[in-house]
Amino acid sequence: MNCQGLIAELTEYLDGDLGAGIRVELEQHLAKCENCRIVVNTTRKTIEIYCNAEPAPLPEDVRERLHDALVKRLEHNRPHKI
């Protein structure tokens, strides 16, 4: 496998969805290619950073409007099947 081949399989490799045979080929390439190791590590880190980021609290006015709208609906309607 070359660098271009690794990029083509990168998403499935990072998601753990790669078949055993091709994973071995990819890891053999990784062992000898520093550039590709950096790409794999920093792309993995990119995903982790976004995945672990906590969502910011709602701005107070946005939260108030949401909850006012819900209160109106919840007081007057019950969930129903359509």
Place this chain on the structure above:
Amino acid sequence: MSVSGSKPLPSTIVKDDEAALVASAKAGDARAFEELVNRYERKIFRLTKHITQNDADAEDAMQDAFLKAFRHLGDFEGGSRFYTWLVRIAVNESLMRLRKRRPNHFSLDEPVKGEEEDIPRDLKDWGPSPEQRYEKKEMGSILSRVIEQLEPIYRAVFVLRDVEDISTEDTAEMLGISISAVKSRLLRARLKLREMLHPYFQGSTAH
């Protein structure tokens, strides 16, 4: 919000008991639905903001998503997680507004350009914990600023797959694109984000 005055939720309702909350809400318990909203409002607002990239649209999409979820709770059969069902509704609401605002500029079916762009540049490592170089708030603002620069077709796929942990199949269905389009856009999105984050994380000194 308090549908039932300021009365707190019963302490018997535990955090991971989503199914019980949904069942109570379906039976008409407003406090149970209120708890579901409290639990997910931040995540749903982040999702609608990521997709619409517009504060007013994001707020409307979030509000309508929760209202629709309540109105149609009877249709939720529990085959999937309630949160995934809620995400599906919020994605619909967001895409509707995005298309309305940018009718000539937005299409999820846009073809992906040539693959030569996928060859990464900036090949220097970031070290083990690059995110620790920034305060939490500053980090949040960097992440928002960077993801805003992604085109909608990549951003929506990345947010659903990697931020919300929605499956490839469900992402394809929610966005109305093929599974192979989800995979190729996810690869492109990840590589673009990696490249855009690089200036913040490269080297070993704080910015």
